Amino acid sequence: QGLRRDLGLDQTGRNAGAVWPSLRIAVNADSLATWFVPAMAAVPETLFDLVLDDQDHSADWLRRGEVRAAISGSSQPVQGCDCRPLGALRYIATASPDFHRDWFGEEGVTAATLARAPALTFNAKDQLQLRWAEGATGCAEIGPSHWLPSSQAFVDGAIAGLGWGMNPQALVAGHISAGRLLPLINAQPLDVPLYWHVSRSIKAQLAPLTAAVVGAAGAVLQPL
Numbered sequence: 001q002g003l004r005r006d007l008g009l010d011q012t013g014r015n016a017g018a019v020w021p022s023l024r025i026a027v028n029a030d031s032l033a034t035w036f037v038p039a040m041a042a043v044p045e046t047l048f049d050l051v052l053d054d055q056d057h058s059a060d061w062l063r064r065g066e067v068r069a070a071i072s073g074s075s076q077p078v079q080g081c082d083c084r085p086l087g088a089l090r091y092i093a094t095a096s097p098d099f100h101r102d103w104f105g106e107e108g109v110t111a112a113t114l115a116r117a118p119a120l121t122f123n124a125k126d127q128l129q130l131r132w133a134e135g136a137t138g139c140a141e142i143g144p145s146h147w148l149p150s151s152q153a154f155v156d157g158a159i160a161g162l163g164w165g166m167n168p169q170a171l172v173a174g175h176i177s178a179g180r181l182l183p184l185i186n187a188q189p190l191d192v193p194l195y196w197h198v199s200r201s202i203k204a205q206l207a208p209l210t211a212a213v214v215g216a217a218g219a220v221l222q223p224l
Contacts (some may be wrong), residue, residue, distance in 0.1 A: 017091040017157055021048040023209070026070035029122070030089060032149035034048060034170040035220035036071070042212035054125035069198040069206060071213075081197045086214065087221025088191035093132050093184040094172050097165035100182045104165075109184045111139035120165030121145040121159050128166040132190045137218060160222065170220055191222055 027036055027050050040048050051061055062078045064069050070078075091174040095103075103117040114133050119142045121129060131148035134140035148157050148165075155165065155171050159180050167181075170191065175181040196213050198206055 004130055011118055020045050020047050022049055023069070024051065024067045025052055025062040026051045026067045028053065028055040028058060028071055029151050031071050033169050034089065034192065035038040035216050038097060039209070039216035042216070043209050045113050054123070054147070055192065056127070057125055060198055062199065063089065064191040067098040068202060069196065071207070072195050072197050073192060075193065075195050077092070078197055080105055081199050082199070082203055083195050083197050084193045084214070086196050086217035090169040090222050091128060091132070091166040091190040091192065092169050093136070093164060093188065094158050094176070095184060096159055096161040097179065097182055099161045099164065100178045101182070104184065111137040115141050115143055117143045118163035119143055119145040120148055120154055120163045122124050122154065123147065123149050124215050128190060130193070132166055135190065136185055194221065
């Protein structure tokens with residue numbers, strides 16, 4: 001009942017028509033799929049209205065005043081907001097064993113083979129495959145791509161051999177251990193820093209949520 005009280009809402013009992021506060025937050029899909037839900041569950045009697053957007057664009061929702069907080073890849077505070085680091089979401093370039101053999105088995109993972117092999121891309125804002133390719137080979141170029149706007153479909157598509165893609169380590173560690181997926185290059189992860197941006201006007205009221213977000217992120221993300 002603390003958040004309801006802090007936001008000036010009535011505190012009648014749950015069974016007496018209580019009005020729970022609703023918080024609109026921008027979050028990237030992979031954070032939602034890997035660690036953000038426990039943070040939500042740690043703040044009871046609160047409704048969440050989540051806007052999904054790429055971590056490189058989620059702060060735009062705050063700039064427009066359409067959300068109260070955001071998970072963003074930017075460390076630059078939005079005007080009127082506070083920003084704190086959460087950690088880095090680690091991604092692994094993965095593919096099925098058969099796909100790896102068919103597309104990379106003879107030549108290995110090179111700029112030339114990545115330019116031919118089918119890839120998986122979340123949406124037009126997703127630059128992770130290009131960023132990893134540039135870091136691994138020095139060339140930011142990938143081959144033809146499937147468009148799969150779902151974190152779980154990304155994993156399923158890689159297992160099915162549709163293409164290679166950047167999957168959060170937290171979602172694929174078990175599949176790698178079981179041999180269903182292979183890293184394209186061992187010891188070549190991509191760490192994406194994430195930051196919690198919250199509107200300063202309700203910073204105090206959202207302190208319990210901020211604490212929950214920091215705690216949930218710390219259980220999954222890599223230290224910055």
